Amino acid sequence: MPEGPLVRKFHHLISPFVGQQVVKTGGSSKKLQPAGLQSLWLQDTQVRLVLYFGGGGFLAFYNCQMSWSSSPVVTPACDILSETFHRGQALEALGQAQPVCYTLLDQRYFSGLGNIIKNEVLYRAGIHPLSLGSVLSAPRREALVDHVVEFSTAWLQGKFQGRPQHTQVYQKDQCPAGHQVMKEAFGPPGGFRRLTWWCPQCQPQLSEEPERRQVS
16 A cells, blocks of 8 residues: 555646546546546545546546545544544554554554554564554553654655655664564455564564564
8 A cells, every 4th residue: 555655746746637627538548437537516525537637737546546436435533644644543543452563554543654654663663573552551552653743744754855764664674773673464364465574672572472473
């Protein structure tokens, strides 16, 4: 899934087309016929379609999935980059008796949080990816949410300023402290497993946490 800061920048770039009418279409899709969008008005943007507008501008979407929606798919309360992001809801979700690396990728509570952000904020918070949220103290969960918002916001600002995003543990062999970084795929039973990078020394695993399962 795309990371929130990347989607948010895209949203910022296409927002000027909201309220304009589609006068011509192009591209192809197996689910929707682009021609059926002609003469419609772009009401909102939710972050292989081409829409041309009367003012001479156009929007091009590549490798995207399209579907009809009568209401926003994502609510601002769960958007990690929204001013109305619901911290209380996120903190409650993190308190579940499941590994925090699963909860962080749950878009119902952390919309826009992808695998890169997951790895980076867990390292910055010093939390092992398989730590059960229920054994983490309230201050540690608060700190984790702080890192989520701060890292995502800094990444978005960097995108607008043309600065590359530097990661500390994601796809690294060593962490900033010089320790060897571990890599393994984690995911809920029967769910999608994502590659996870973490430092065993900076992110120690507690005795209450489940043992890691080997992935063939």
